[in-house]
Amino acid sequence: MKTNIGVFFGGRSTEHEISVISASQAMHAIDRNRYNVTPIYITKEGKWYTGEALFNVSGYRDIPALLKQCEEVYMRPIFGDCNLYKVNKPMFGKAVVGSLDVVIPVLHGSNGEDGTFEGIIEAIGVPYAGCDVLASANGMDKITMKMILAHCGVPVIDFVWFTDKEWFTGKDNLISSIESTLGYPVIVKPANLGSSVGIGRAADRSRLEECIEDASRYSSRIIVEHMVDNLKEINCSVLGDCDEFETSVCEEPIKSGDILSYEDKYMGGTKGAKGMQASQKRIPADLPESMSNEIRRLAGETFRVLGCHGVSRVDVIVDADTDKIYVNEINTIPGSLSFYLWEATGISFTSLMDKLVELALKRNRERSNKTVTYSKNIFSLGGGCKGKLK
Ligand SMILES: Nc1ncnc2c1ncn2[C@@H]1O[C@H](COP(=O)(O)OP(=O)(O)O)[C@@H](O)[C@H]1O
Ligand SMILES: [Mg+2]
Numbered sequence: 545m546k547t548n549i550g551v552f553f554g555g556r557s558t559e560h561e562i563s564v565i566s567a568s569q570a571m572h573a574i575d576r577n578r579y580n581v582t583p584i585y586i587t588k589e590g591k592w593y594t595g596e597a598l599f600n601v602s603g604y605r606d607i608p609a610l611l612k613q614c615e616e617v618y619m620r621p622i623f624g625d626c627n628l629y630k631v632n633k634p635m636f637g638k639a640v641v642g643s644l645d646v647v648i649p650v651l652h653g654s655n656g657e658d659g660t661f662e663g664i665i666e667a668i669g670v671p672y673a674g675c676d677v678l679a680s681a682n683g684m685d686k687i688t689m690k691m692i693l694a695h696c697g698v699p700v701i702d703f704v705w706f707t708d709k710e711w712f713t714g715k716d717n718l719i720s721s722i723e724s725t726l727g728y729p730v731i732v733k734p735a736n737l738g739s740s741v742g743i744g745r746a747a748d749r750s751r752l753e754e755c756i757e758d759a760s761r762y763s764s765r766i767i768v769e770h771m772v773d774n775l776k777e778i779n780c781s782v783l784g785d786c787d788e789f790e791t792s793v794c795e796e797p798i799k800s801g802d803i804l805s806y807e808d809k810y811m812g813g814t815k816g817a818k819g820m821q822a823s824q825k826r827i828p829a830d831l832p833e834s835m836s837n838e839i840r841r842l843a844g845e846t847f848r849v850l851g852c853h854g855v856s857r858v859d860v861i862v863d864a865d866t867d868k869i870y871v872n873e874i875n876t877i878p879g880s881l882s883f884y885l886w887e888a889t890g891i892s893f894t895s896l897m898d899k900l901v902e903l904a905l906k907r908n909r910e911r912s913n914k915t916v917t918y919s920k921n922i923f924s925l926g927g928g929c930k931g932k933l934k
Pocket of ligand 2: 859873
């Protein structure tokens, strides 16, 4: 019997399209001799669809036409029910499309990489690949993530954070705090987006205000960081769980402006539009061995202290003037699942997918050994209900 893998992708996120590409790459890499693959596409409105047509990336140019060839489905929030149900129940015939043994979320950004989707799957109890709710949520929020890393001795760039309400009610205080602790230039980011959306750089007060107002259109939590002027950006992937993991070779993504833009990341610079594979990168990054070893160590430490699982990518910023390395962020569901970094490290995309499934099953076995309920029923112990519940 083959294991049934459900790959979830798309979703209510600014990185919806990127997720479609990553998932398509991942589904093609899964070994069909060992696994059946069910694609589950989450639309931008949040509806779930399945069907063979979802394997073909060119179909996503016309979503309404694509969805006509698919079946709308849902799962019930009932522990142990791993079935995919048809939304439009047929009068005759099956209401169930199939049952999932393992879920692989290939969702980037909000409502997917941030723990919300993982929470649904966790409640249903299907083994799933990648970070759990806690690690996903901590990894997604740039403020929480940096607080944890700083606490654990992982170097991060100095930052100031606040909410949009704090900004609108106490602008002057916040501006002086930013100016005295960081100085200019600074980088302003919404705390929980990705793909450089809503990010701006400011070298003076009026631009700072503009950037913050722009960031607050995307998120209620805002982070302002000291800007590293002369920087090298390096990424390193980590695979495993927090007890046992390995790190990949490093890559250097190539940017066309001051910051790595959406276009740099996915379209090969501002001119191209060939999709994610066309993005420019140097693999392995051209670094002294001691520095790449240190980056790999910090990437592993980031993965460990955040309690990560599966495959993540840790992005660091190297200050080229001082050679100091700072962890900038973790992507708990990285673009293309970082397969190209694992290929360069000697692990094929197919083995990477195998490992993700094995890790998901291993975590499920480990979790099923933990006590989640007591067999004693306190109501049967006598004493009625007179005592206070805590
Ligand atoms: N503190 C910083 N100093 C200089 N450049 C930065 C800084 N933080 C981010 N950047 C630039 O902005 C880009 C996007 O920021 P990042 O924190 O990675 O957000 P995202 O989650 O959107 O990828 C980075 O790849 C880098 O080019
Ligand atoms: Mg980034």
